[in-house]
Amino acid sequence: MDIFSFRAEEELNRSGPLAVRxxxxxxxxxxxxxxxxxxxxxxxxxxxxxxxxxxxxxGPPGTGKTTLAEIIAAExxxxxxxxxxxxxxxxxxxxxxEDARQRLASSGTRTILFIDExxxxxxxxxxxxxxxxxxxxxxxxxxxxxxxxxxxxAPLLSRMRIFPFEPLTIQDITMLLHNxxxxxxxxxxxxxxxxxxxxxxxxxxxxxxxxxxNSLELAAxxxxxxxYGQKIIDLALAEEAVQRRFVVYDKDGDSHYDVISAFIKxxxxxxxxxxxxxxxxxxxxxxxxxxxxxxxxxVASEDIGNADPHGLLVAxxxxxxxxxxxxPEGRIPLAQATTYLASxxxxxAAYVGIEEALSLVKKRPGDRVPVHLRDASxxxxxxxxxxxxxxxxxxxxxxxxxxxxxxxGMKRPRLYRPSSNGxxxxxKKRLEQWERLRRKDDTGD
Numbered sequence: 001m002d003i004f005s006f007r008a009e010e011e012l013n014r015s016g017p018l019a020v021r022x023x024x025x026x027x028x029x030x031x032x033x034x035x036x037x038x039x040x041x042x043x044x045x046x047x048x049x050x051x052x053x054x055x056x057x058x059g060p061p062g063t064g065k066t067t068l069a070e071i072i073a074a075e076x077x078x079x080x081x082x083x084x085x086x087x088x089x090x091x092x093x094x095x096x097x098e099d100a101r102q103r104l105a106s107s108g109t110r111t112i113l114f115i116d117e118x119x120x121x122x123x124x125x126x127x128x129x130x131x132x133x134x135x136x137x138x139x140x141x142x143x144x145x146x147x148x149x150x151x152x153x154a155p156l157l158s159r160m161r162i163f164p165f166e167p168l169t170i171q172d173i174t175m176l177l178h179n180x181x182x183x184x185x186x187x188x189x190x191x192x193x194x195x196x197x198x199x200x201x202x203x204x205x206x207x208x209x210x211x212x213x214n215s216l217e218l219a220a221x222x223x224x225x226x227x228y229g230q231k232i233i234d235l236a237l238a239e240e241a242v243q244r245r246f247v248v249y250d251k252d253g254d255s256h257y258d259v260i261s262a263f264i265k266x267x268x269x270x271x272x273x274x275x276x277x278x279x280x281x282x283x284x285x286x287x288x289x290x291x292x293x294x295x296x297x298x299v300a301s302e303d304i305g306n307a308d309p310h311g312l313l314v315a316x317x318x319x320x321x322x323x324x325x326x327x328p329e330g331r332i333p334l335a336q337a338t339t340y341l342a343s344x345x346x347x348x349a350a351y352v353g354i355e356e357a358l359s360l361v362k363k364r365p366g367d368r369v370p371v372h373l374r375d376a377s378x379x380x381x382x383x384x385x386x387x388x389x390x391x392x393x394x395x396x397x398x399x400x401x402x403x404x405x406x407x408x409g410m411k412r413p414r415l416y417r418p419s420s421n422g423x424x425x426x427x428k429k430r431l432e433q434w435e436r437l438r439r440k441d442d443t444g445d
Contacts, residue, residue, distance in 0.1 A: 018217040019210045021185045023067050025074060031176045032064055032168040032209070043068075043163060050076050052110055054133050054140040056118070056157070058148050059165025062208030065143040069114045078139065079103055079111045085120040090128050097132040104137065111138050118142035119151035126153045133159050167207020174202045176209055177216060191220045191231045197238035204242040215242045259285075260295060263338075267296075268303045272342035279331075279338050289330050293319035296337050307347035307422035314340045345422030353416040360413060367407035402438050 024030050027037055027044060036043040046053065052072075057065040066082075073080035081096050100111035113129075115121070132138045133156070140160065142148075148157055168176070177198060180186045193201070197219070205212035216233075219241035223231035233241075263278035282292060293315070300315035318337035322330040376387025391401045406412060418424035418431065 017214070018180070018186060019213040021187075022180050022183050022213070023070070025071065027071055027075065029179070030064060030068065030071060031179070032172040033068070033165055035166070036163055037068070047072055047075050052076055052078060052112070052139045054160045056142045056144065056148055056152070056160040056162045057165055058144050058146075058162060060167050060207060061145055062205075062210035062212075063165040063167060064209065065165055066114070066116060069112065069141045069143065072141070073112045073114075076112075077109070079109050080114065081111055082114045082116065085115055085117040085125070088115075088121075088125070090125055093125060093128050097129075097137060100132070100138045112141055113138040114141045114143070116143050117145075119144040119146040119148070123153060126156050130155055130159070168205070168209055169207070170199075170202045173205050173207070173209065173212045174198060177201060177212060180213065180216065188216075188220055190225070190229055191223065191233060193238075194232065194234045196235040197233045200235055200238040201242065259287075260292075263292075264295060264299055264303075267299050267338065267342045268346065270342055270346065272339040275338050275342045276335060279334060283327070283331055283334075289322045289327055289334060290319065292334055293322050293337075296334070296341065299341055300337075302351040303346055303348055304341055304344045305347040305350040305424070306427055307345040307419055307424045309423060311341050311344050345419075345424075347419040347421055347424050349416055349418050349424065356413070357415050360415075364407070364410070367410065370404065370406075370408055372403075373405065400434055400437060402440070 027047060030037055033043075035041060037047075038044065043055075045051075057068065059065060070080060072078075079100070081100070083093070083096065096111075096113060100113065103109050103111055113132075118126075129138075129140060133140045142152070142160065144151065148162060152160075177193065181188050181191060181193065193216075201212055201215050201219070205215065215238070219233045219237050220231060222241060223233050223237055225231055259278055259281050263275060263282065266272075266274035266278055279292065283289070296315040297312065297319060300311040304311035314337050318333040321333035325333075371385050372387060372389040374381070374384075374386040376382055376390075381387065391403045393399050393401050393403075395401075416431075418428040420428065
């Protein structure tokens with residue numbers, strides 16, 4: 001680090017954002033991620049034993065990924081080089097790697113190359129890291145808010161240990177705010193938080209430490225100094241500092257798939273309250289309402305099916321309604337369809353049936369249509385024997401006649417097995433009656 005970079009860092013530590021000034025320097029001051037850095041947990045053991053491995057920190061913003069990388073560098077006495085994937089280039093990476101090589105050769109000091117937002121690196125940039133990581137010239141620590149299995153090249157990913165970071169709990173945020181108010185670096189010794197204000201800041205942070213600290217800093221700036229030289233942050237001031245809670249949701253990333261998964265599983269699990277909650281999460285985050293409507297149509301067939309055939313009609317109608325009226329009113333038919341499907345009897349028999357049928361077709365690709373079932377409507381078809389022996393069901397009592405509708409020689413499969421829920425109870429009884437008729441021999445036994 002040159003003298004200008006050192007002075008810039010010193011200035012940031014003195015007058016930069018609160019989140020920078022109070023960043024902990026050791027594991028003992030780190031708040032949250034107990035599953036990683038708690039006593040006896042894997043990441044703490046690596047640091048305490050001075051074992052440097054290439055790591056990938058994956059989780060939401062403000063959960064301590066950068067802070068923990070800096071702590072690891074400090075506690076293991078490694079050089080720390082930070083690169084931002086948004087602005088970095090391959091040439092800059094190569095220079096950092098060459099510097100690390102010389103540092104290792106001259107002083108034996110290892111280099112931690114920390115790459116923030118590593119998911120933004122293209123394939124060429126990620127590939128440029130491979131030899132240096134493989135040879136141990138650098139210890140790579142990447143941070144990403146995106147699922148690394150979708151955004152990081154497999155060869156690079158295979159050389160890293162993945163550690164998932166979780167949003168901080170309300171208790172974590174509360175502890176963090178308490179610690180900050182007592183930290184000399186924060187310069188907030190004359191600031192007091194009421195319990196209501198503290199709770200509000202912790203809850204509205206949504207697990208993001210940076211958001212909580214930014215809100216605290218703004219509230220402290222807005223607070224008036226009283227006659228005793230104190231600044232009191234009450235609930236009203238905390239609410240003013242936090243105008244709106246940020247909904248964690250990335251329409252192209254993990255949150256998109258995780259929330260829609262929770263939505264579908266809530267409907268499948270017959271929990272309309274949970275389904276409405278996840279629907280609201282998606283709508284509040286700006287999800288495409290037609291994407292939601294399409295998923296409702298799929299759920300109506302896959303998970304409700306013939307247990308309530310009206311479910312598909314409701315879902316399709318909701319999709320059409322959303323197309324016609326858009327948002328915000330479109331939320332209402334989406335909510336209607338969501339609650340209807342979540343409250344409906346469930347059956348996946350149609351879904352299971354088509355999956356088993358597709359599997360059967362793949363195993364028997366050469367099966368031909370029996371002659372009596374072939375198309376006999378065109379001129380010359382009868383001369384080919386098409387339709388010969390076909391029995392027209394409407395000519396028979398109950399509109400049913402014993403007849404084979406499967407390829408010759410195929411043992412009759414049971415692909416559609418109605419459940420004992422909803423309307424499928426009636427379907428099941430009807431199919432059982434027809435099966436009994438099929439099994440009767442020519443003597444009527």
